Amino acid sequence: MAWASSLSYLSYSLGAIVCGLAALWIARAGAKDRTDRWAGVVALALTANWCFAAASFSADHVLVQFTELTANLGWIYVLFRLFANDGRDESLRIVRPAVIALGFVESLQFVLLIIQQRYAVTPDLALLTFETSNLFRVLVSIGALVLLHNLYVGASPSSRRILRWNAAGLAGLWAFTLNYHTIAYLTGDYPTEMFAFRGLALAVVAIPFALGFAKRAAGLTFSPSRAVTFRFLSLLVIGGYLLVMLGLASWLDILTGSGARLTQVGLVIAAGALALIWLPSNKLRGWLRVTAIKHLFKHRYDYRNEWIRFTHTIGRAGLDDASLQQRVIKALADITDSPSGLLMSGEDEGALQLAAHWRWPQMAVPADAFPLELCAIMEREGLILDLDEVREGIDYHGENALVPPWLREETRAWAAVPLIHFDRLVGVIVLARPLQQRKLDWEDFDLLGIVGQQLASYLAEQAGQEALSEASRFDEFNRRMAFVMHDIKNLSSQMSLLLRNAEKHAEKPEFRKDMLVTLKNSSDKLNILLARLGRYGTGSVENLQDFDLGGIAGAVVERLSTSHQVDLLRHEPVIVSGQPEALEQALLHIVQNAIDASEDGSAVQVETFSDGLSGNIQVLDSGVGMSPAFVRNSLFKPFVSSKEGGFGIGAFEAREMIRAMGGRLEVESREGLGTRFLIKIPLKSARSIITGNGTAKDKEPA
CATH class of the missing domain: 3.30.565.10 (Histidine kinase-like ATPase, C-terminal domain)
Known part of the structure; x- marks a missing residue:
């Protein structure tokens, strides 16, 4: 097919370029102390040569088959040198005959190639030669994968850190080869699509193999994104589900008549309904997330993403018109996937009362939510209450007897996290139990404790701002009084001057007339001053x-x-x-x-x-x-x-x-x-x- 030919050309061209560059990079920048470095360079160069030939000629061309043979022998020699680089002399003596056997079986491809080119080949002999060639390649791939597994499993921890990237590249190479020739052996022809993508697969394999020769290869690690991993697992579950449904539908093809069609339609409807109900469920998603984190990652939490989400929640003042107290609860609940939560804040006397709730409005909380003795323990010890342990009677600092009955009896309550700011308890957040049941562990306690301190600082900052606002209002009141005192001071000066003049000129009618006018003006000024008091600063x-x-x-x-x-x-x-x-x-x-x-x-x-x-x-x-x-x-x-x-x-x-x-x-x-x-x-x-x-x-x- 034309599209397969074009895709094959592009794929093998890319493989030739990547393998050639990888060989050049190892030769120039690879670790000098690796005794297998030049074996890797030669194998990559031979693979680049094979890709170049495959991009230029058809798959059955003699040059393509010969260059593939030399490349495979080069990779077998690389596997042998990896054993030598590991330093296990006894294992090397045991492995050498197996490697020689793999090389011998691969070399038989040269004999089959001569038979195809030198002798008249009948269709039956051609099919036998084709099947024998693919069978030999399957055997070599299986043997190489077994040896590679023994190499990596038997290596010391320090050697594993050095060999893991090389082993990953070789495992990908021989796994693809095994599947490719197995399908060819079973179908009697090379799979067109796999042949077209084979060069791209070689390019992908060459990259981790070359990384294994980096000077800091022992410190290189692959850290997959949690979000990508979770979505990939979700796609695997959905894909597996669809494959099962497809297999059942195909199996029903053995039925005949209208009953078969009716059964197939019913199966499709039932499968679709089940997919709509079960696959998007929060419980299934929670199970997938917990399973992926437990088995694929060293830590439960992706701290970078948690910090970004935490900052986004706290920093958005207009988030669903939620107050800071509600955003504080949400920020902590999101970390543990809790569906709801409560915030208890401290009063001047030290008692804790319900201050806000997030998605938990029906929770009945008494006025005296937390006893002072329990608050003192949580403040002194920074204690996070695991309420499941409280219900089991587990006690650490004498807190079990102090937990209030409303909190102990509410089965949805899962954890109580203290909010401590400068060794002072400013509040407690009660988290509801997540949909996916699990126990609190050390990582939960560490992260919740740190986040609780950060949230306490935000609440303390808000309280400080409110205090400043109240002080500002008092300052405004004092400012108004200062204006009044200033105006009264001016009026007092005028009245004092009037009194001094009255002692000298009280008997004069003109002065008495002016004095009455001045008194009237002063009275008017006082009335105006009183009326203007409410307008200062407005x-x-x-x-x-x-x-x-x-x-x-x-x-x-x-x-x-x-x-x-x-x-x-x-x-x-x-x-x-x-x-x-x-x-x-x-x-x-x-x-x-x-x-x-x-x-x-x-x-x-x-x-x-x-x-x-x-x-x-x-x-x-x-x-x-x-x-x-x-x-x-x-x-x-x-x-x-x-x-x-x-x-x-x-x-x-x-x-x-x-x-x-x-x-x-x-x-x-x-x-x-x-x-x-x-x-x-x-x-x-x-x-x-x-x-x-x-x-x-x-x-x-x-």
Whole structure:
């Protein structure tokens, strides 16, 4: 067939390339102390030559058969040299006659080849020659496999580590040869498909054989993936099941009539139903997993995959909208294939109570879930409770009598794992029994203990964050109180000044009139302060009003000009939208700071104007000024003050109140020259445009 010819060409070409490269690699980089190294090089070179001939000619060509004969003799000699390399002289004397016998039987192929080429061969003689040739190859393959088995089984442990890769390659070579010639002997012809893939098989065999000559071959190990192994076993089970069903269906072909067809159809339906019910079951999958891990792997757990799954479970905050406590249970349960679990967390008094459950909502847990004495033992010893042992009466540290009845009587409860953080028990996770029944072993205890410590750190971190959040709320409350104290301090200063002036001018009617106005303003300020307490730190922009910016500036200038020269240079009517009380309070802070920074006789200048988008209040002083670093890092930092006895929140509070109205506070300052504060509040018309609520008739010119 054309496809078989093309596939054969590609397969043998690949085999020639791989075998040739393997021979070259052993010759150049193989272990120098291996006495069988050059035997391996020669055998691989002869095999590459055979593959080259098979890719060029048909299977029955004399050149292909001759090169195959020489390659097989080369591999028999390699087997002999492996015995010599093992260093067992007595075994070598016993094996030598067997190896010579194998070489002699293989050499008889040369005689059969001469008969085919030199003499007229009848069909009967040709068939006899073909069967004899394949029978000799079967005998050689069987003998070589027996010797190879004796070589590996009888070798010392250190020799096995050296020989295992070479033995694996030779076992694959002769196992394929045995099957190939057995089928040819039974069918009377070479199997087309196996012949096409024979070169590829030789390439696969050459790789582990060459690895055996590496300088570190003794340390090379084959570590199959657990996932791949499990899926491969699953496919084997399914494949075996299908083969059995196919064999039964074929066997039923001996029946005749409509009953045979009915029986076959019924068998197919029954087989399909059984496959759908039994093969995907969790119990079967669990049995396959446990069996594979028990017999194929040194350790029960694939620690890399377990760590990846653990990190994925803990790190995904949105995993099925589960809380951290639920993800903690799931992360531990996934390790042992437990279907559900419970988390008991510690209270301040040390008692453990139910904190969360994962797929175990119907579990009834009493309020006092774990006695304090049992918690103390688990904390001190890091004890993981095997609840099956508890039910059997096995005791290690006196914990058996302390296990609560609800946990002892719940047969689904399998293990209780303590969560210990810095020698302190922060919780206990109770795991449900996995579907595949098994006992806890040392590897379970080691891994569950380590993972329990890691989970305890996550729970402790969350508790610390909650404590910080609570402390932050208290800090916010204290911050608000600091603002109140600052404002009360300003009002107290005004009242003290009023009392001092009252001692001198109490009899004057004009003073009494001004005093009443001042008292009324102070009362209003206190009421405004109380109303504003709930707005600190919230950025509220509620209750916006339209007011004249110049009126606020004029009122502040008039109030503060009695104690220091404050000039209102420009006073334009500017209608803005905001909170007049908050703006007046912020402007009082800024102007008062400007007065404090200025010398006596140095005026503070205030002006109001519009730039078309916002109303502006500019405050200028020629005081000591501030450095750029202070403006950038300290001016608006709360509770940092350069004034003795100051709270350090005036500038911060002023900026926050202006921002709450949608405004902005800009500062320019030079040391020794003075400071410029610029308050920018959106105009009424501009805010209407921004919010999209304004109309043409309510847009007044600024």
